[in-house]
Amino acid sequence: MEIAVLGPLSARVGQASVVPSAAKPRQVLALLALNCGHPVSVSSLVDELWGDRPPRSAEATLHTYVKQLRRMIGAALAPDDPRGPRDVLRRVHTGYRLDGAAGGTDAAQFERLTLAGRSALERGAEAAASTLLIRALGLWRGPVLADVALGPVLRAEALRLEELRLMALEERFGAELRRGRHRTLIGELAALTSRFPLHENLHAQLMLALYRSGRTGQALEVYRRLRHVLADELGLEPSTQVRRLHEALLRGDPVLDSPAAAPRGDLAPPAGPGRGREDVPMPTVPGSPLPVAAR
Known part of the structure; x- marks a missing residue:
């Protein structure tokens, strides 16, 4: 599964997209994708979808959205894939967890590269730092989740990533200034x-x-x-x-x-x-x- 959030939301199993067109299932997938490999609580998902005014049927409706996502994932999985949709989108004790992105998301890769670039900058390896930071910044295709309606939980995470992007830009400029560029x-x-x-x-x-x-x-x-x-x-x-x-x-x-x-x-x-x-x-x-x- 390939997941990208640094720009429009993209989630693909093989060649097939599993991004729903409806707004709220799309929000659910976006929040699970940003936390790929880690559980997201039901309360966080409900907060994201309805804020502080959830309907009485919030948890049941959320489960319906999860079933829609699993149907899309199941249709995209290859016939010989040993996994089922419940292996990719798991129910865990506190909520749900999206698995299957072997290389992690583009956001996780961005954070790994920026940390490596910062480490190189601290060592005085400006050329290496610049290369790593340019690679990290090159992962961005636009604003975080540019085509997703952001609720309070996604908005906070998007702001965090945008601030990390700005920090990486500053550090890259610093590395280039030290190189006389x-x-x-x-x-x-x-x-x-x-x-x-x-x-x-x-x-x-x-x-x-x-x-x-x-x-x-x-x-x-x-x-x-x-x-x-x-x-x-x-x-x-x-x-x-x-x-x-x-x-x-x-x-x-x-x-x-x-x-x-x-x-x-x-x-x-x-x-x-x-x-x-x-x-x-x-x-x-x-x-x-x-x-x-x-x-």
């Missing part, structure tokens, strides 16, 4: 800062990439725009780290020219599309009070 990042960073106008780390990475490409005026304009948006939307100034980067740009501090000056320390937990990893101090270049916003 600043020119190739400007377009992507410009698009992302437009999409996430409050995200300070991405703006700092764009400022550094522009500065190293001989475009200091544009780097300073990125800072001006960020400061204006933060003030208008949140009533805040940019973080101390970003302000110091701005001051270094104004001075033309030579430490900014060296890709080796980028931090190699511990990476912070995933950040949402807001102010970035503001709760974790940005590392400083040894021997200088200047933080380098390059990851």
Whole structure:
């Protein structure tokens, strides 16, 4: 069974799709797919489908949806397959479990690759880190479960994965900046800062990439725009780290020219599309009070 959730929902047994067209059975399959190999409780499935106002018949209706999914799986299984649909979609003590995806889902593969990329980055292996992170990001085909109506449980998991995607992007940009590939990042960073106008780390990475490409005026304009948006939307100034980067740009501090000056320390937990990893101090270049916003 092949399952993909990083984009439109896809679940195939052999060449046959087992994704139902009806919205609620599709939600059930999506939640089981995101937890492939692990049980999903009946209460979680009911919460996903009906929120805090389930009908009296919620569990019976849920069982009907599971029967529909099993029928589709049974029709897709090869005649000589020793498994039956109940082996693929199992009833367990607390709820249901979807089995049969030997390689795991694309989401599980994405998380494995990003962890490996982060480990390589911490070791200073920027080329390997960049390769692994590019592979991880290449698994995405669009927003998580782009063609599924998201209830509260799926929405929370989709948000978690989208934040991990943003974190992987930041780490990939950091690896490329350390390799001196600043020119190739400007377009992507410009698009992302437009999409996430409050995200300070991405703006700092764009400022550094522009500065190293001989475009200091544009780097300073990125800072001006960020400061204006933060003030208008949140009533805040940019973080101390970003302000110091701005001051270094104004001075033309030579430490900014060296890709080796980028931090190699511990990476912070995933950040949402807001102010970035503001709760974790940005590392400083040894021997200088200047933080380098390059990851």
